[in-house]
Structure formats: structure tokens, C-alpha cells
Amino acid sequence: MPFETDLAHALDRTTDSLEPDLTALLGGAVERGRSRRRRRRAAAAVAGVGACTVITVAGLVIPGALAGTRPAGSDIGTVALAMPRSAVTGTQMVEALKATLPGGRFSETAGQSNNPSDPSGGYVANGRLLVDDGHGAALVGVSAVRLELPLRDGDGLSCARTPARDEGDTCTLSELPGSAAVPGGAVVMSERNAAEHPARAGTAHRWTVTVTLKSTGAQLQMVQWNSTGGGSGADTPKPTRTAPPLSEQQVVTALTGATWSPILDAVG
Helix, strand or coil, X not given: CCCCXXXXXXXXXXXXXXXXXXXXXXXXXXXXXXXXXXXXXXXXHHHCCCCCCEEEECCEEEXXXXXXXXXXXXXXXXXXXXXXXXXXXXXXXHHHHHHHCCCCEEEEEEEECCCCCCCCCCCCEEEEEEEECCCCEEEEEXXXXXXXXXXXXXXXXXXXXXXXXXXXXXXXXXXXXXXXCCCCCEEEEEEEEECCCCCCCCCCEEEXXXXXXXXXXXXXXXXXXXXXXXXXXXXXXXXXXXXXXXXXXXXXXXXXCCCCHHHHHHHC
8 A cells, every 4th residue: 555645643753664554554644745755765864764673563563663763853854853751652542542532432453652761762652543433434543742842834833835735635723822721822733635636426535633732842643534544546445434533623622631631741
């Protein structure tokens, strides 16, 4: 399965030396374009980024790159990652995701822990699962990272992109005011992307909501498909439903609520 248009944001923040099969398992987030991939690969080559130990999660072979293989403060693919303050386990990510989708039936769960004690990696924690809430099965995933401060126009912070978005794909940017739940406020980016272009009646879509705390750089991103797997073009499973399990507002409320607060605190 081609992975250019279907890397989860968590994977896009690490390296693109991943097994192509991972894309269907972890879901996709934002299509970054060929020029960004070329820049990221060139930067990764200069930095000597390579594949690490392979581990197995829920029967899936996942390269160690999933945990993050960028040097602290690196700026590959326009995103500067900082080391998370505390560890977050893959189990925590999966359990928080389940709590965000109450009443659903879950399957094919998988998670990846970050590792703050590893200066050569460990930047990303994520979890994914298939959920069936009675309206059709959907692939949902969440990733957690910490961006370097001050924040810049990187992933989840700007709708600007090169090349231009395909017709029908959308992106909106907004801000949350500071509050007890969101100290210092947050940037919210919401995207909707078709798996193929031009989109047809049977084309699957993915919805991506990214919440970034301005005071700490802690960032959560949720990706939802209206199908059972990510991909691109004819390789993407057909839609099982018309809308994602959660609306944009429900996602923002969840990611800034009590369930995800411990993870945001640990990351940032």
C-alpha cells in the first residue's frame, strides 16, 4: 500500500523509514506533499537517521522509528520536536482513546510508548483502534508529542501548504482562549481529506483535529477515517459510514478534557 498520502501525524513527526504496511494499521493524517518528503528525507540523511530495533505490538511489526528518531530540537519536515517531560505508554494512549469513544466495540488495538530517557528517540506516543459504534466500523488514532517553543508554523499550526490542497479537501484554524483546562490557550487545526482525487461517491475520507497548547507545546492529534483503514486511491477500504465517530467539537472537548489531561501534562 503506498504510504505517501497516509502517514499518521505521529509517523510524519518521526521519519519516513517505515514499513508501508504500517499506514493501513495506524491511519493517516495530513498529506504533506512530495516536496516536504524530499526535504525530510534529505535532512534525515544528513542527520544519519536510521531504522532502530523492531518491536511487535499486538502482532504488528513496528520499526523503532515509531518512537521518534529525531535529535532534540531538530526541524525535519518543518516541525521542531522537544523531548516529552514524562513517559506515556501505548496502553495509556489506547485506554484514553477507548474512554473517548464510550459505548463502542473495539478491535485491532495497538499503541506505542514514548521514551524520554532515550535522547536519540522516544518523542512520540500513539494509539489506534477500530471502533464500531453502531454506525459502521472506523479507524481512529491519536498521537502525542511536544513541540519546541516558541511555536512556529509547523504541523498542526498552519493551514498553509505546498503544493496546494486538492479540490474538496479543507482546513480551518482557530484558537481556544486560556482556561483552567487549557492554560495559556491552544491552537486548533481541523482538516478533512479524501483518500483519492477527484473524490467519488465511494471515496473514503479522513478527519484530523490537532490541538496544541501554546504554553507548553504539548500537542495531541486525532485522526478518524470513515472506513476500516487508511491508504490512498484504490488501496483504501471503502467507506463504512458517512461521518466520523466524533465531530470536530467533540474531539476538541475530549482532547482538552479530563481523559487526556494527564497525557498532555506528561508530554508538556
